[in-house]
Amino acid sequence: MFTRREKNECGLEPVTLKLMEEMLAGNRRALARLMSMVEDDGDEAHALLAAIHPYTGKAHIIGVTGAPGTGKSTLVNELAQVYRRQDITVGIVAVDPTSPFSGGALLGDRIRMRELSGDPGIFIRSMASRGSLGGLACATDDVIKLLDAAGYKRVIVETVGAGQTEVEIARTAHTTIVLEVPGLGDDIQAIKAGLLEIADILVVNKADKAGADTTVTILQAMLDLNSTAASVAAHHTPSPPAAGSEEAGSSSSALAVAWRSPIIKTVAIDGTGAEELVAAIEAHAAFLRETGLFRLKEKRRAEAELRRMLSHALISRFLDQMPPDTLSKIVERIVSREIAPYTAVEELLSGAGSC
Ligand SMILES: Nc1nc2c(ncn2[C@@H]2O[C@H](COP(=O)(O)OP(=O)(O)OP(=O)(O)O)[C@@H](O)[C@H]2O)c(=O)[nH]1
Numbered sequence: 001m002f003t004r005r006e007k008n009e010c011g012l013e014p015v016t017l018k019l020m021e022e023m024l025a026g027n028r029r030a031l032a033r034l035m036s037m038v039e040d041d042g043d044e045a046h047a048l049l050a051a052i053h054p055y056t057g058k059a060h061i062i063g064v065t066g067a068p069g070t071g072k073s074t075l076v077n078e079l080a081q082v083y084r085r086q087d088i089t090v091g092i093v094a095v096d097p098t099s100p101f102s103g104g105a106l107l108g109d110r111i112r113m114r115e116l117s118g119d120p121g122i123f124i125r126s127m128a129s130r131g132s133l134g135g136l137a138c139a140t141d142d143v144i145k146l147l148d149a150a151g152y153k154r155v156i157v158e159t160v161g162a163g164q165t166e167v168e169i170a171r172t173a174h175t176t177i178v179l180e181v182p183g184l185g186d187d188i189q190a191i192k193a194g195l196l197e198i199a200d201i202l203v204v205n206k207a208d209k210a211g212a213d214t215t216v217t218i219l220q221a222m223l224d225l226n227s228t229a230a231s232v233a234a235h236h237t238p239s240p241p242a243a244g245s246e247e248a249g250s251s252s253s254a255l256a257v258a259w260r261s262p263i264i265k266t267v268a269i270d271g272t273g274a275e276e277l278v279a280a281i282e283a284h285a286a287f288l289r290e291t292g293l294f295r296l297k298e299k300r301r302a303e304a305e306l307r308r309m310l311s312h313a314l315i316s317r318f319l320d321q322m323p324p325d326t327l328s329k330i331v332e333r334i335v336s337r338e339i340a341p342y343t344a345v346e347e348l349l350s351g352a353g354s355c
């Protein structure tokens with residue numbers, strides 16, 4: 001626990017510090033209040049995130065993504081139930097739960113009841129998307145950090161798959177689960193190929209509906225195609241495909257292809273397949289740790305975050321030093337075709353823009 005001296009070094013307001021200590025001791029109300037603080041951003045939030053940093057890095061982060069209405073929330077419910085039966089604590093973050101498919105219904109009744117009944121091993125936070133996607137991604141990352149620091153062992157993040165968000169979730173999560181439902185049409189196969197690349201585990205939910213096995217077969221064929229291509233690329237052997245794929249590799253890309261994404265059928269409404277899915281998540285977590293990929297992922301994530309923060313800070317600092325209307329004037333000149341954007345950047349960087 002923090003000493004008085006260290007508290008001062010944190011630069012936190014006494015009230016925030018108290019909330020942080022309560023959160024670290026397992027107080028849910030304190031956790032909720034601190035989440036609101038990081039969602040609102042600001043200097044105090046930054047100081048808080050700095051202070052909790054030493055307490056983070058323990059949770060396994062699981063991303064669940066898929067098209068609207070594929071059953072993500074229902075499945076997340078079931079996963080949480082399985083984890084709770086194993087006495088593993090779970091934090092849940094639902095990003096943008098406002099899809100018309102669920103009518104905004106965030107999570108099923110059972111888990112709500114569990115939370116409301118005071119199970120301290122579960123915590124749910126929903127986040128409405130406001131402003132930019134980038135802003136939401138930052139806020140989500142920060143809320144995940146709080147859950148991690150508060151001691152939740154698994155943090156499940158549900159996002160509606162909509163192109164960019166899927167990539168964002170893959171960047172944040174240690175294990176990414178992509179949901180499909182029976183009845184994949186040929187026309188959407190091209191889009192699915194991008195999804196396969198981020199999927200550590202593929203789930204065919206609504207397996208009670210017709211066509212589930214066909215969907216599994218199609219996905220398996222696409223996975224095989226993908227892994228052959230990745231294996232070839234990893235070994236720098238453009239053709240024929242089989243030549244390099246037998247060799248054992250030790251590069252990180254070779255390690256990446258060593259994980260074969262399983263395809264699991266689930267019926268989220270009755271929990272069928274949820275235990276198998278949890279077993280697959282745990283197997284992937286073990287794989288990441290055994291191969292050293294976990295640390296590699298963490299490094300990539302930390303670097304991306306650092307770059308994002310650094311560019312934000314540098315731009316703010318740079319703009320603060322300029323006379324207030326410098327930017328609008330140069331934008332005006334770009335629009336009237338007096339100057340090209342690249343030239344404008346050069347001019348600003350060389351200080352000419354501030355004259
Ligand atoms: N038949 C069947 N229905 C399911 C299954 N899983 C979920 N559903 C239903 O599908 C609908 C959507 O489920 P949600 O869990 O809200 O789906 P979601 O992906 O979270 O939806 P959004 O958050 O709106 O994108 C609900 O009516 C569920 O009851 C399943 O395995 N089988």
Ligand SMILES: [Mg+2]
Pocket residue numbers: 072073074097102105106158
């Ligand atoms: Mg949902």
